[in-house]
Amino acid sequence: METLRERKKQRTRDALLRAAVELFTTRGYERTTVDEIADAVDVSQRTFFRYFAGKEEAALALQELAAARFVEAVRERPAAEAPMEALRQAVLEGWDTLGEVIEAVVPVELYLRMYRVIESTPVLLAAHLRRNEEIEDTLARVLADREGVDVDADPRPRLAVAVFGGVMRVTERRWGTDGDLSLDAMRGLTIAYLEQVGPALTQNWRSS
Amino acid sequence: METLRERKKQRTRDALLRAAVELFTTRGYERTTVDEIADAVDVSQRTFFRYFAGKEEAALALQELAAARFVEAVRERPAAEAPMEALRQAVLEGWDTLGEVIEAVVPVELYLRMYRVIESTPVLLAAHLRRNEEIEDTLARVLADREGVDVDADPRPRLAVAVFGGVMRVTERRWGTDGDLSLDAMRGLTIAYLEQVGPALTQNWRSS
DNA sequence: TTGTCAATTGTCAGACGCTGTCATTAGCCT
DNA sequence: AGGCTAATGACAGCGTCTGACAATTGACAA
Numbered sequence: 023m024e025t026l027r028e029r030k031k032q033r034t035r036d037a038l039l040r041a042a043v044e045l046f047t048t049r050g051y052e053r054t055t056v057d058e059i060a061d062a063v064d065v066s067q068r069t070f071f072r073y074f075a076g077k078e079e080a081a082l083a084l085q086e087l088a089a090a091r092f093v094e095a096v097r098e099r100p101a102a103e104a105p106m107e108a109l110r111q112a113v114l115e116g117w118d119t120l121g122e123v124i125e126a127v128v129p130v131e132l133y134l135r136m137y138r139v140i141e142s143t144p145v146l147l148a149a150h151l152r153r154n155e156e157i158e159d160t161l162a163r164v165l166a167d168r169e170g171v172d173v174d175a176d177p178r179p180r181l182a183v184a185v186f187g188g189v190m191r192v193t194e195r196r197w198g199t200d201g202d203l204s205l206d207a208m209r210g211l212t213i214a215y216l217e218q219v220g221p222a223l224t225q226n227w228r229s230s
Numbered sequence: 231m232e233t234l235r236e237r238k239k240q241r242t243r244d245a246l247l248r249a250a251v252e253l254f255t256t257r258g259y260e261r262t263t264v265d266e267i268a269d270a271v272d273v274s275q276r277t278f279f280r281y282f283a284g285k286e287e288a289a290l291a292l293q294e295l296a297a298a299r300f301v302e303a304v305r306e307r308p309a310a311e312a313p314m315e316a317l318r319q320a321v322l323e324g325w326d327t328l329g330e331v332i333e334a335v336v337p338v339e340l341y342l343r344m345y346r347v348i349e350s351t352p353v354l355l356a357a358h359l360r361r362n363e364e365i366e367d368t369l370a371r372v373l374a375d376r377e378g379v380d381v382d383a384d385p386r387p388r389l390a391v392a393v394f395g396g397v398m399r400v401t402e403r404r405w406g407t408d409g410d411l412s413l414d415a416m417r418g419l420t421i422a423y424l425e426q427v428g429p430a431l432t433q434n435w436r437s438s
Numbered sequence: 439t440t441g442t443c444a445a446t447t448g449t450c451a452g453a454c455g456c457t458g459t460c461a462t463t464a465g466c467c468t
Numbered sequence: 469a470g471g472c473t474a475a476t477g478a479c480a481g482c483g484t485c486t487g488a489c490a491a492t493t494g495a496c497a498a
Contacts, residue, residue, distance in 0.1 A: 025465080025466075026465065026466090027464085027465055027466075027474075027475080030464095030465085030475090031475080034475095055453085055454065055455085056454080056455065056456085057454085065476075065477085066476070066477050066478075067455095067456090067477095068456095068457090068476075068477065068478080068479095069475085069476060069477075071455090071456065071457080072475080072476080075456095076455075076456075077454095077455070077456095104434070105435070106431060144360060145356075147360055147363075148353075148356035148357050148359060148360035149356050151356060151359040151360055151363065152352065152355055152356035152359055155355075155359065155399075169435040169436055170436060171435055171436075176435070177400065177404070177422075177423055177426055177430070178426060178429065178430035178435055179430075179435075180400045180404075181396075181397060181400055181423065181426055181427055181430040181431075182430045182431060184396035184397060184399060184400045185393050185396050185397065185427065185430075185431060187396060188389075188392035188393050188395060188396035189389060189392060189393065191363075191392060192385065192388045192389055192392045196385070196388075214385075215385055215389065218385055218386060218389060219389055219393065221386065222385070222386035222387075222389040222390045222393075223314060223389075223390060223393060226312070227313070227377040227379055227384070227386055227387075228377055228378060228379075233494085233495075234494065234495085235445070235446080235493085235494055235495075238446090238493095238494085239446085242446095263482090263483065263484085264483080264484065264485085265483085273447080273448090274447070274448050274449075275448095275484095275485095276448065276449080276450095276485095276486090277446085277447060277448075279484090279485065279486080280446080280447080283485095284484075284485070285483095285484070285485095439498100440497100440498085441496105441497090441498085442495100442496090442497085442498095443494105443495085443496085443497100444493100444494090444495080444496100445492100445493085445494075445495090446491100446492080446493070446494085447490100447491080447492070447493085448489105448490085448491075448492090449488105449489090449490080449491095450487105450488090450489090450490100451486105451487090451488090452485105452486085452487085453484105453485085453486080453487100454483105454484085454485085454486105455482105455483090455484085455485105456481105456482085456483090456484105457480105457481085457482080458479105458480090458481085458482105459478100459479085459480085459481105460477105460478090460479090461476105461477090461478085461479105462475100462476080462477075462478095463474105463475080463476070463477090464473100464474085464475075464476090465472105465473090465474080465475090466471105466472080466473080466474090467470105467471090467472085467473100468469105468470095468471090468472100
């Protein structure tokens with residue numbers, strides 16, 4: 023069982039995260055100060071920085087949950103599966119179960135709106151993309167392990183993951199731009215776009 | 231002919247950029263303050279911010295030159311060329327002629343060292359990746375125009391560019407990690423990695 | 439040449455993110 | 469209960485960046 027101190031810390035962190043996301047999605051990221059977040063939870067500004075390395079980290083914390091889940095899903099895919107297929111299945115699985123994970127902290131509604139804030143805030147988008155690269159690095163190692171190749175000598179794991187990541191980014195952006203901001207819509211786009219990668223690279227666009 | 235005022239402005243900007251890159255590559259990005267850059271050129275801190283939107287912009291200005299050149303090269307590719315081939319040729323052409331463009335502002339040596347600074351400085355890497363995405367957006371439009379498809383309705387231009395961009399990023403990172411930090415080495419890696427994309431996506435990695 | 443106008447710059451003040459330090463508070467454990 | 473340690477608050481300070489205003493300097497016409 024958890025100690026009182028740990029429970030208190032968890033509650034403070036959750037409260038800070040909730041307040042931050044709430045403010046970011048209403049007032050906007052840049053127009054929200056750390057002081058406002060801290061005040062909303064009634065702690066000092068210094069305490070905020072003890073729970074989050076910076077304002078950015080609070081803004082990306084929810085995405086981090088989704089990402090961690092995705093990496094886990096890839097790790098648990100059967101080894102017999104081809105690399106790209108494992109990534110595909112893992113990401114689809116992720117969209118299906120994401121709701122539960124997020125809902126434990128904030129309403130899914132907020133998660134979806136936070137996504138748009140990230141996409142429309144240059145500094146957040148930049149941080150998000152950098153984080154994506156770190157995740158791709160992890161995934162490349164996972165795939166290399168599965169296939170028994172050396173990730174430093176063989177470029178194929180990194181190439182495959184980079185291509186997959188690129189497609190997912192295009193999907194993500196399209197999703198954020200379209201009107202339908204739901205996990206179901208994301209699922210559909212993911213499937214459709216992954217199917218079109220082959221044709222986009224090899225076929226003649228004009229003849230279709 | 232240029233007016234005196236314009237020449238002076240250009241000289242100030244060049245001097246600031248040179249001083250900034252010089253300091254970034256020696257002392258490091260984070261450990262260099264805007265005041266130091268401004269002092270090195272003997273202007274006020276405020277003036278620095280009139281020439282550059284922020285410290286970041288000064289750090290990425292050289293990369294911006296290279297990127298602009300690349301986009302131009304794609305625009306000038308013959309329309310008959312397949313999309314991916316046009317990108318491939320343009321980027322190779324870019325590596326060949328990059329030296330001249332850079333040398334007009336700073337020694338190429340500094341450009342190459344600045345690349346490593348970007349790669350190893352989280353906030354700069356993040357900004358670099360975001361800028362890459364903007365460029366990919368531009369390229370998608372260029373390709374869509376060439377092929378006569380609608381960039382908003384047809385996902386293939388964005389997918390193709392994203393895949394290409396992903397491969398280039400892997401190449402770039404490998405280049406920065408390897409010892410040989412020359413434009414020739416970059417050229418070689420680019421060719422090799424682009425050749426391996428197909429195999430990485432379709433073939434079985436274990437059997438080769 | 440000189441006076442007027444506009445552009446460039448310096449100075450100052452201040453917001454905001456973030457960090458180090460130290461005293462204070464509050465939970466933990468014997 | 470009382471000592472130990474972790475968490476917090478309060479304060480001071482650094483660095484990036486912005487707004488406002490005054491001073492300077494180049495452009496251009498009378």
